[in-house]
Amino acid sequence: MAFESAGKYESALMLIEEALVLQENYVDAWLLKGIILGKFGKCTEALKCYDKVIELDPESANAWHLKGATFGMMNQYAQAIDCDIKAVELDPSNIEIQLSLAASFQKLTKFEDALKCYEVALKQKPYNAQIHYLIGIAYGNKGNSEKALNSFEQALSLRPNFTDALIGKVVILAKLGRTNEAKLCAEKTLEIKTGSEKEKPLLSNSANDAFKKEYEAAQKKNSKKPSPQIHKLT
Numbered sequence: 001m002a003f004e005s006a007g008k009y010e011s012a013l014m015l016i017e018e019a020l021v022l023q024e025n026y027v028d029a030w031l032l033k034g035i036i037l038g039k040f041g042k043c044t045e046a047l048k049c050y051d052k053v054i055e056l057d058p059e060s061a062n063a064w065h066l067k068g069a070t071f072g073m074m075n076q077y078a079q080a081i082d083c084d085i086k087a088v089e090l091d092p093s094n095i096e097i098q099l100s101l102a103a104s105f106q107k108l109t110k111f112e113d114a115l116k117c118y119e120v121a122l123k124q125k126p127y128n129a130q131i132h133y134l135i136g137i138a139y140g141n142k143g144n145s146e147k148a149l150n151s152f153e154q155a156l157s158l159r160p161n162f163t164d165a166l167i168g169k170v171v172i173l174a175k176l177g178r179t180n181e182a183k184l185c186a187e188k189t190l191e192i193k194t195g196s197e198k199e200k201p202l203l204s205n206s207a208n209d210a211f212k213k214e215y216e217a218a219q220k221k222n223s224k225k226p227s228p229q230i231h232k233l234t
Contacts, residue, residue, distance in 0.1 A: 001032065009036045027053050031062060038070055046070050061091035069100060077107045095121045099134070111142040129159035136168050145172050161192050 003012035019029045034049030053063035068083030084101035102117035136151030149172045155165040166189040173182035
């Protein structure tokens with residue numbers, strides 16, 4: 001585990017193999033082996049590790065979730081959804097699994113299903129700006145600009161300098177024809193970004209074009225296939 005945390009994956013893998021020789025049904029070792037193989041891009045081998053864990057412990061939510069994440073890496077989102085649904089059944093309070101499931105639903109343009117997952121997560125963490133932002137992205141993808149705007153504003157009320165949410169707000173305001181508000185929001189975003197990156201020059205493109213590109217990048221970042229790791233939501 002120490003080698004894995006330090007990024008020394010080959011050394012970690014060697015020690016995991018030694019551990020499994022000593023105890024072939026060591027669940028934690030199989031889980032860590034799957035994670036490392038996933039980082040190497042060896043998704044098929046990683047899936048075999050998670051299947052081994054599920055064989056040993058069918059109620060391991062982590063194994064089902066990591067298996068789903070690996071299917072996501074392979075762009076097999078229907079299979080990822082099936083695995084995360086099982087993981088949610090086993091660990092319904094795990095927000096990260098709900099968000100992972102929502103991301104897979106978004107990939108298949110099942111926005112209503114994604115929103116249901118976000119709402120479940122929001123009930124557990126109603127003051128989490130990131131969840132409100134993700135809801136805004138889902139509504140934006142669904143074509144509901146008013147609800148998207150409301151969600152971005154909720155995120156900003158909790159984290160005023162949340163630049164991804166500001167970018168989303170700029171684009172939605174522009175879509176709604178509220179040009180002056182979009183301009184003010186864009187200026188605020190530039191102030192925040194240039195304040196934290198003073199060494200970088202100002203954007204040369206028009207504000208709307210630049211922010212639209214950043215918004216699209218933010219969409220991709222938040223709906224991309226999940227990495228086969230479990231991260232804490234802050």
